[in-house]
Amino acid sequence: MSSILYDAPGPRTRRRTTIYSILGALFVLGLLYLAYRQLDSRDQWDPERWQVFTDPPLGQSANDVWTSLLIDGLGATLRAAGIGAVFALAIGVLLAVLRMSGTRWVRWPVTTVIEFFRGLPVVLLMFFGVIAIGLPIFWGVVFGLVIYNSAIFAEILRAGIVSLPKGQSEASYAIGLSRWQTLFTVLLPQAVRRMLPSLVSQLVVLLKDTSLGFIIGYAELLRRIQLNTQFFGQKYWFQFFVVGAAIYITVNFTLSRVAVYLERRGTKKAAGGVAKADDAAIGGTTATGVSM
Amino acid sequence: MDTVIDELPLYWDGFTTTLALTLLSAVIALVVGTILGAFRVSPVPTLRWFGTVYVEIVRNTPLTLVFIFFVFVAPQLGWTPSGFFAPAVVALSVYTAAFVCEAVRSGINSVGLGQAEASRAIGLTFPQTLQLIVLPQAFRTVIPPLINIFIALTKNSSVAGGFFVAELFGVGKQLANAHPTDVIAVLLGVAACYLVITIPAGIFAGYVERKVAFAR
Numbered sequence: 001m002s003s004i005l006y007d008a009p010g011p012r013t014r015r016r017t018t019i020y021s022i023l024g025a026l027f028v029l030g031l032l033y034l035a036y037r038q039l040d041s042r043d044q045w046d047p048e049r050w051q052v053f054t055d056p057p058l059g060q061s062a063n064d065v066w067t068s069l070l071i072d073g074l075g076a077t078l079r080a081a082g083i084g085a086v087f088a089l090a091i092g093v094l095l096a097v098l099r100m101s102g103t104r105w106v107r108w109p110v111t112t113v114i115e116f117f118r119g120l121p122v123v124l125l126m127f128f129g130v131i132a133i134g135l136p137i138f139w140g141v142v143f144g145l146v147i148y149n150s151a152i153f154a155e156i157l158r159a160g161i162v163s164l165p166k167g168q169s170e171a172s173y174a175i176g177l178s179r180w181q182t183l184f185t186v187l188l189p190q191a192v193r194r195m196l197p198s199l200v201s202q203l204v205v206l207l208k209d210t211s212l213g214f215i216i217g218y219a220e221l222l223r224r225i226q227l228n229t230q231f232f233g234q235k236y237w238f239q240f241f242v243v244g245a246a247i248y249i250t251v252n253f254t255l256s257r258v259a260v261y262l263e264r265r266g267t268k269k270a271a272g273g274v275a276k277a278d279d280a281a282i283g284g285t286t287a288t289g290v291s292m
Numbered sequence: 293m294d295t296v297i298d299e300l301p302l303y304w305d306g307f308t309t310t311l312a313l314t315l316l317s318a319v320i321a322l323v324v325g326t327i328l329g330a331f332r333v334s335p336v337p338t339l340r341w342f343g344t345v346y347v348e349i350v351r352n353t354p355l356t357l358v359f360i361f362f363v364f365v366a367p368q369l370g371w372t373p374s375g376f377f378a379p380a381v382v383a384l385s386v387y388t389a390a391f392v393c394e395a396v397r398s399g400i401n402s403v404g405l406g407q408a409e410a411s412r413a414i415g416l417t418f419p420q421t422l423q424l425i426v427l428p429q430a431f432r433t434v435i436p437p438l439i440n441i442f443i444a445l446t447k448n449s450s451v452a453g454g455f456f457v458a459e460l461f462g463v464g465k466q467l468a469n470a471h472p473t474d475v476i477a478v479l480l481g482v483a484a485c486y487l488v489i490t491i492p493a494g495i496f497a498g499y500v501e502r503k504v505a506f507a508r
Contacts, residue, residue: 005400005408005426006335006418017335024338042369119490120483121450124461131468132475204352211354215454222356226364237368245357252352
């Protein structure tokens with residue numbers, strides 16, 4: 001394997017690499033062992049504690065536990081994320097279009113609004129929705145997600161439109177399309193396609209951000225986990241944490257894979273003619289900032 | 293509006309706590325993230341693998357869950373810090389380090405392959421290649437995304453407010469409960485404090501990006 005930092009190794013380097021590799025493995029295994037020991041000293045591996053998922057105490061059935069986690073918890077998380085994503089995308093397109101308007105009395109206020117919402121924490125927006133506007137808790141969560149993410153989507157789409165070759169809009173003006181027709185039939189479809197990886201990774205961020213509902217009291221996955229530990233006892237925190245983390249990682253990982261797949265497909269196509277989107281997804285950074 | 297002026301000292305406390313959280317976590321995340329980034333580009337497979345697994349797990353985990361681990365789960369595992377500031381710093385650092393790692397890695401990978409090949413061809417050693425050729429170029433690519441990561445960190449520090457740290461968001465919650473009639477003004481005050489940090493930083497990131505941009 002050749003990389004920017006080193007050539008294809010010779011026999012001596014390969015031997016040295018093997019030695020370092022073994023040392024590295026020992027280091028990682030050592031860390032894992034320490035973690036294992038620490039958990040063991042707290043009886044976290046005790047099978048009885050994990051039975052909370054198969055044969056829970058206090059007269060509950062395994063079915064009750066999993067229903068509260070997957071149906072109520074993950075269900076609420078996905079519902080907020082799904083509705084939030086639809087509204088955020090729709091408003092994002094609208095903001096992107098207005099942001100590129102020819103009239104500065106439209107462009108400037110919209111730019112200000114986008115900058116304003118992009119700079120605020122999502123949880124503050126959710127809290128504002130619930131306390132100041134008086135929305136029900138679910139819509140407060142959706143409100144926060146939509147306000148923040150529509151600003152981000154708008155910036156991603158704008159970056160996509162800006163990155164298109166000038167010839168695209170020139171040609172469509174030349175054949176007599178109006179400004180709006182150019183935008184909606186020529187520029188936006190290409191921008192969406194080009195920015196698909198960034199859009200999908202922002203969707204992962206949106207999904208992750210539903211967990212902020214935990215803080216303002218929305219009964220999503222993490223809140224269900226907390227409720228379960230309150231019911232069964234604090235000593236089950238680790239077990240519920242592991243399961244909750246596994247659920248989140250599975251869902252998000254699947255979505256992230258989709259983003260990587262789309263990115264690969266995008267680059268393959270782009271290699272044919274048009275330059276590829278300006279490093280759209282290098283290290284999770286988009287032209288508009290960082291997806292985190 | 294009067295509420296905001298009356299409570300300015302509390303706002304100031306929240307603001308400084310947010311700054312302290314952000315700066316401390318930024319420094320720790322920078323160090324840890326750079327080490328992980330070095331792992332990810334190293335020739336040693338196990339270290340590369342370790343870095344990749346860390347990044348993939350953390351990037352797909354919500355920050356709130358990381359907070360839950362350090363605030364609620366860690367005491368069950370034998371880590372009982374005094375107060376909630378330390379777990380907040382640890383959670384933010386652990387989370388942000390993964391993003392720093394990605395920025396560092398893509399920065400190094402963005403340096404043209406020919407650069408390192410040429411420097412080896414003229415007989416520079418590995419440390420020389422790294423120090424004179426690769427890192428100076430990688431550094432320029434890494435700075436703008438790093439600034440953006442720290443802007444995101446500032447916003448993310450608000451999660452600590454939900455976990456018993458009296459930073460800006462925590463203060464906002466407290467004041468909103470104490471002055472139910474003035475909620476909008478109170479929260480706009482909090483928003484303004486965040487924007488004072490994030491908007492100038494964003495403009496600065498854009499400036500640096502243009503400044504260090506160079507043709508490859």
